[in-house]
Structure formats: structure tokens, C-alpha cells
Amino acid sequence: MLSNIPLNLLPMETIDIANLFSEKVKVIDNLIHLADKSNAQNQEQTNKAFSEKWQVVSSSSTKEDRKKAISRQRKWHLSLYGFKSAEELSFFLTSKEIIIDAGCGLGEKSSWLAEMSPNSLVIGIDFSESVYQAAEKFKEQKNLYFVRGDIANTKLKKNVADYILCDQVIMHTEKPDKTFAHLTSILKKGGEFSCYVYRKKAVPRELLDSFFREKTKKYSNQELWEFSEQMTALGKQFSELKTQIDVPDIPLLEIKGGKYDMQRFLYWNFIKCFWNEELGWETSTYTNFDWYSPSNAKRYTKKEFETMIMDNHLQIKYFHEEEACFSGRFIK
């Protein structure tokens, strides 16, 4: 049996990827096609929004901007999931035979993981068209496969994965609680699950975000890009103010008092209008589009996230919180 062979003697070539699925799947080169449509209206809209976003990001970004964005994401990734360095993450991955990148987008992180751990088999899954670009771009990496399908129903066998990464994705799925339970079910006992959720913000910001999500369902991509650019322009204006304000505690609105930079205060408590000088106009606009375009975008309180982890009988190995999110690494 495969599982009796020590890991260091188990190059990923010995794994038959089709065997990991509970149904017959067709593997064409490095790609498996499970599903490209959702019956749920919001999920379908969300898939289309991300297909559009990834298409524009991959075709319009300059190489320099992409490099900057990827490098920023990698650095952030380490702190989200409790790794002191890329070397530590690489060492962690080496003991993982099957790695799933659930909601892989353009596959940049899947590729990074596969590169860091050449004896692991990495499978990136996404419901948007981005998987085709990912499969093409990373076809030379022999330990890396891509699947188009729903991470809430991966058709993978139970207890098959050693490590699952679900980075900035689960809240975009139709029923995040069900997706979380499904991903836990395909994880081996003792396996680890890294997951990130959006954090609930102050009341005015939540109200505005919910209001907007109702609109996105009816907006065309062009209208969404125009709106995203307007948000970038607004964020840029706010950040140029360079004004400090002293805010009282306003418990009714869940606004925490203190000294704030004006832009940060408005951003976190009233309206998301991302602007980052270093990343520039395009990447800032992609970030605004990423926030506003998918109609599925659930936000969590800390308690709600912890409950989801506990309900699935996972043990918390590492927990991280920021103004925008909660994330961590959990053991089955």
C-alpha cells in the first residue's frame, strides 16, 4: 500500500491523480473538468465576476505590477497562516503528500507550493475560467494539476488530502459552512487546513457593503470596473488628505474610538475604497473590483469563525486576526 511507504521514498509520480476522486474523472494533460456552472444564481454571478477579474489581471497587468502583487501576497500569506519564513513553509509542505489549493484563481500560489515541495502533488481547484490560464501557464510543473469545479463538491474521496489551503475564498462560496465541512471531510485525520474569512466591520461599512452586493447582481462588468475606478479615485483622494482625527467610541455603530488617519477611518468604518501608492492604480482597482463584484461575500465575527472550526472538530494550531480578516491553521 502506498501509505506504508515512507514519504521520502514517495515521489509524486507514483500517485494516480484520477484515483483520488470518488467518481471517474478525465485527466487531460494537467487539467480535470468537473463543473463550470452553478445552479445557485449568486455563485454563478460570483464565478463570472472572478472569470472577468482574472482575465483582466492576466492580460492587462504589466509584468512589474504582477511581480509586486505576487510578492506582497506571498509575504502576507506567511503571516496569515503562521509561518516565519518561506523556508519554514517549504519545510512544512515537504511532509505533505497531497496538497489542495481550494479556490486557486490564476494558480500563482498553487505553483509556489508545488515549487517549494517537489515531491508533493498539488491540486488547484477553481470555479472560474482562471483555471485554464493557470493550467497553461504552469504546464511544465509536473507535480501540479488544476481542476475546474466547485470546492463545495470536489468529488475527491474522503480523508485524501494532507494539507488544504483555502485562501481568501470560502466566503465567496454559496454556503461557506457547507464548503468548510466538505473540505474538512476530504482532509486526512491529522491533516492541516489553512483558511481565511472576511471579518465583519463597523455597522455603516457593513450596511453599505450589503447594499452594494444587491446591486452587483444586476451590474455589467463595465459598470463594475467603472465603479471600482471611482472607488480607487476616492481612496487616493482620502489618502492625500493626511489628516488625523480623534474619534469617540460609538458602540451603537460598533466604531472603536481613538486617533485615526482620516483615510483609514473612512475605509474601515464607512466605505471600502482601496488605494495603495506602491501598488498603483491598476492593482488598487483590481482590489476594489475583487471586493465589490462577487455577490457572494460573507463576513464573519470571530465567534462565528471559531464556531465553524469547532463544529467541524478541528483543533486550532494557529489563529490570526487583522482588521480585514480572520485566518489560521487547523488540525483534523
Ligand SMILES: C[S@@+](CC[C@H](N)C(=O)[O-])C[C@H]1O[C@@H](n2cnc3c(N)ncnc32)[C@H](O)[C@@H]1O
Ligand atoms: C479572492 S480570489 C482568491 C484566489 C487565490 N486563493 C488567492 O489567494 O490569490 C477567490 C477565488 O475563489 C474562487 N471561488 C469562489 N467560489 C468558488 C467555489 N465555489 N469553488 C471554487 N472556487 C471558487 C473564485 O473564482 C476566485 O478565483
